[in-house]
Amino acid sequence: MRKILFTGGGSAGHVVPNIALIERLLANGDTDVCYIGTNGIEKGIVAQWKIPYYAIDCPKLVRGGGFKGLRQNVRIPFSFLRAYKQAKKGLLSFQPDAVFSKGGYVSLPVVYAAKKLKIPCFAHESDLSPGLANRLSARACEKIFTSFPETAKRFRRGVYSGAPIKQxxxxxxxxxxxxxxxxxxxxxxxxxxxxxxxxxxxxxxxxxxxxxxxxxxxxxxxxxxxxxxxxxxxxxxxxxxxxxxxxxxxxxxxxxxxxxxxxxxxxxxxxxxxxxxxxxxxxxxxxxxxxxxxxxxxxxxxxxxxxxxxxxxxxxxxxxxxxxxxxxxETSFPPANDFILREIRRAIDK
Missing domain, CATH: 3.40.50.2000 (Glycogen Phosphorylase B;)
Incomplete structure (x- = not known):
């Protein structure tokens, strides 16, 4: 049975598209899934699906915020290293065939740790302009799927897929x-x-x-x-x-x-x-x-x-x-769920 580990968080927008894919995989019954996130909003959203969940302590870049924000940002390298080690531990425990990232600050240490462990990574960018986490993790990913066709052109491995949507x-x-x-x-x-x-x-x-x-x-x-x-x-x-x-x-x-x-x-x-x-x-x-x-x-x-x-x-x-x-x-915007999962399965099985 295939194993896919999901990551993404910080806001519902970095979690719900993952759930769209997770619910499809669980319905099919041919893939084991788990999740790495923080103890924030994603943990509560994922909990209803009763899948393994690894919580990591991940730093978030503070934009603005004066001296307090600057002091927090100075600690990011040390906090990131801790999050990277926690993510690596979760990956080694679950041993996925692939990692799928929906972005957000929690995804970075997970993608970097997966790359180090030679686990193929995939990501999805929902917005027209790519977020910071996906820009930083792009080189570690096999493919970056996008909701907008124009966004795919901004990544060397960008693939226009449309958006994952809960059925x-x-x-x-x-x-x-x-x-x-x-x-x-x-x-x-x-x-x-x-x-x-x-x-x-x-x-x-x-x-x-x-x-x-x-x-x-x-x-x-x-x-x-x-x-x-x-x-x-x-x-x-x-x-x-x-x-x-x-x-x-x-x-x-x-x-x-x-x-x-x-x-x-x-x-x-x-x-x-x-x-x-x-x-x-x-x-x-x-x-x-x-x-x-x-x-x-x-x-x-x-x-x-x-x-x-x-x-x-x-x-x-x-x-x-x-x-x-x-x-x-007169228009059509079908969910990208099947396309994305088919591409991940193809990479796992080759």
Whole structure:
């Protein structure tokens, strides 16, 4: 039986695509899998799959942060060496045939240790502009799969594959999902969420206009852990956290979300008209680039965070944009799961 070790973490975007591949492998039953990550968000996400998990203490580069950030960055070489040794121990214990990295700072020591042990490594880059971890680990990888065709050209071993997407988001029909949640099929449904931990800006923009929205739509709101509010407003459903978005996506006529690559490709694959509000100021600008790429092709809409006061107007325009809906119906963004796994199997078996 083949063995594949997965790594990636720091945010849900570096974990969920791995889960898309892991759930396919477990369903097939022909591959043993395990995971190396930190004790952070990835550990909780992976836990539900009940696979072996090796936690390592991995340093993260601090961008900015003044003297405190500088002091932490100075310690990185020593912390990285410790993480490298921990990763090597996990690799020797599991003895995988291949390593698959989804990026994030935790992936670097794992990929470097695997390269030293002569274990073939593969990685996936979700964003239009490659992240730091994948740029640094590229030379140690057999192939770097990419969600965007243009991104593949930035790696010597880049291969355009599309994005890994969990099959479970395709599990519900609109009718079945609405029956499950008790929503009238004749109603328009607005789905709003702001990433794994929620978004205060999006939450506030929605709730400040809730009376207007709920007079026209059923609103499904994933607000993030600790962000629930007391509310008995008709046509408003709030959820603190949802592990599987399939039923909510199926209900929705329009989606409002951040523009992490995972969300972008999920909404495109599901052909959902979406208004993206890219995260600003806390990232390298990847969310804006991801959304702008598809907005330029007429496949989504963007509301800059700096103009959040136009939130109600932007949602209304998204509902009314029949051209957007038509373009989405004419495009196809199939999950890359099978392609990526086939390429890894081919490398293992040759």
């Amino acid at each position: 479970s988001i395709f599990s519900f029909s609109k009718t079945a999902a609405r029956q499950r949640l008790g929503i009238d099929e004749t109603k328009k449904v607005l789905l709003v969420f702001g990433g794994g931990s929620g978004s205060k800006i999006i939450n506030d923009a929605l709730r400040n206009n809730l009376k207007d929205f709920t007079s026209k739509y059923v609103v499904l709101h994933v607000c993030g852990k600790g962000n629930l509010v007391d509310s008995n407003v008709k046509n408003y459903r709030q959820f603190e956290f949802v592990t599987d978005m399939g039923s909510l996506y199926a209900c929705a006529d329009v989606v409002v979300a951040r523009a992490g690559a995972g969300t972008v490709f999920e909404t495109l694959a599901l052909k959902k008209p979406t208004l993206f509000i890219p995260l600003e100021g806390q990232t390298r600008g990847d969310q804006w680039e991801n959304a702008q790429y598809f907005a330029s092709k007429g496949l989504c809409k963007i509301l800059p965070q700096s103009t959040i006061e136009k939130f109600p107007q932007a949602i209304e325009e998204t509902f009314l944009d029949e051209t957007l809906t038509q373009r989405l119906q």
